[in-house]
Amino acid sequence: MSEPGEILYEVRNLSKRYGAVVALDDVSMFVRAGEVVGLVGDNGAGKSTLVKCLSGAHQPSSGQVLLEGVERHWHSPHDAIEAGVETLYQDSGLAPHLSVSANVFLGREELKPGILGRMGFLAQKSMDTRAHEDLERVGIAVPASGRSVSQLSGGQRQAVAIGRAVAWASKVIILDEPTNHLGARQAREVLQVMRSAKQQGLGVIFISHTLPHVLEVTDRVVVLRLGRVVRDAPTSEFDAESLLGTITGLNAT
Ligand SMILES: Nc1ncnc2c1ncn2[C@@H]1O[C@H](COP(=O)(O)OP(=O)(O)OP(=O)(O)O)[C@@H](O)[C@H]1O
Ligand SMILES: [Mg+2]
Incomplete structure (x- = not known):
């Protein structure tokens, strides 16, 4: 486990092209533990x-990805997950026909580090109970874990996906x-989950268009414009107006 404040995860001079489209152009950024x-x-x-x-879902066209100072080449999301990097995608998929707990355990046949790792294989009933308890512990209020995800509201599904990650x-x-x-109350829960992940010493990268949430929960903000980093500064250096201006490029930064 990295000490708080150490650089945990980093990209250096990363570029990604999709054919003629340059989606990322020489991007460098990092997140510290905590x-x-x-x-x-x-x-x-x-x-x-x-x-x-x-x-690990896409490979960069050029540049480096470093976890705890060691260069890594992810060939699939599984590689990054194995190494302790969890991602909730913008268009994240749960398996709707499976239960909440089955979704929490989906694809986790092996014993892994992390809050749920100590469990290993468990009978269905205790898996339901433990999934429920552990989601609650990370601050996600979920309905009964045995229920099928298809019976949950969109916000509840999102909560399960976040809790799982x-x-x-x-x-x-x-x-x-x-x-x-997410509704206002569920959004607050997600912000609280990020705070507790940070307190556990994880590095958290939070992507959002909701600038008040960004200003509230982050320690530092990295602003991308047309595939380039235009600003990387402590959150305390921004207010809502200056952050918006930096994003759009419509005022001086
Ligand atoms: N699979 C792809 N093939 C071709 N171009 C792509 C692909 N994925 C993304 N792009 C292009 O790369 C650029 C960056 O897209 P990206 O999805 O990373 O933006 P974003 O910052 O996440 O935007 P949003 O806020 O809308 O989610 C866009 O010009 C997009 O059209
Ligand atoms: Mg996006």
Whole structure:
């Protein structure tokens, strides 16, 4: 486990091209252990592309990805998950026909580090109970874990997806627009989950267009514009207006 304040996860000079489209252009950024970094930018700025490079879903065209100072080449999301990097994608999928607890345990046949790791294989009933308890512990109020996800509201599904990611993460958690489609109370819960992940020493990367949430929960903000980092500064240096101006490029930064 990294000491608080140490650089945990980092990209250096990362570029990603899709054919002629340059989605990321020489991007460098990092997250420390025990830090929440906000990643913001207008539609198409490159946030989700960066998330996919960090999560192993896409390979960068050039540049480096380093976990705890060691260069890594993720060939799939599974590689990054194995190493302790959990990602909630913007268009995250749960398996709707399965129960809450089955979704929490989906694809976790092996014993993993993290809050749920000590459980290993368990009978269905105790798996339901433990999934429920552990989601609650990370601050997600979920309905009965035995219920099918197809019976949950959109916001409740989102809560399960977030709880799953946070519960399994052992180093880094990346949340791409996790408060979308959530009501005010559920959004507050998600912000609280990020705070508790940070207190446990995880590095948290939070992508959002909801600037008050970004200003409230992050320690530092990285602003992307047209695939480039235009600002990387402590959150205390921004207010809502200056952050918006930096994102759009319509006022001096
Ligand atoms: N699979 C792809 N193939 C081609 N171009 C892509 C692909 N994915 C993203 N792009 C392009 O890369 C750029 C960055 O897209 P990206 O999804 O990373 O933006 P974003 O910052 O996440 O935007 P939003 O706020 O709308 O989610 C856009 O110009 C987009 O059209
Ligand atoms: Mg996106």
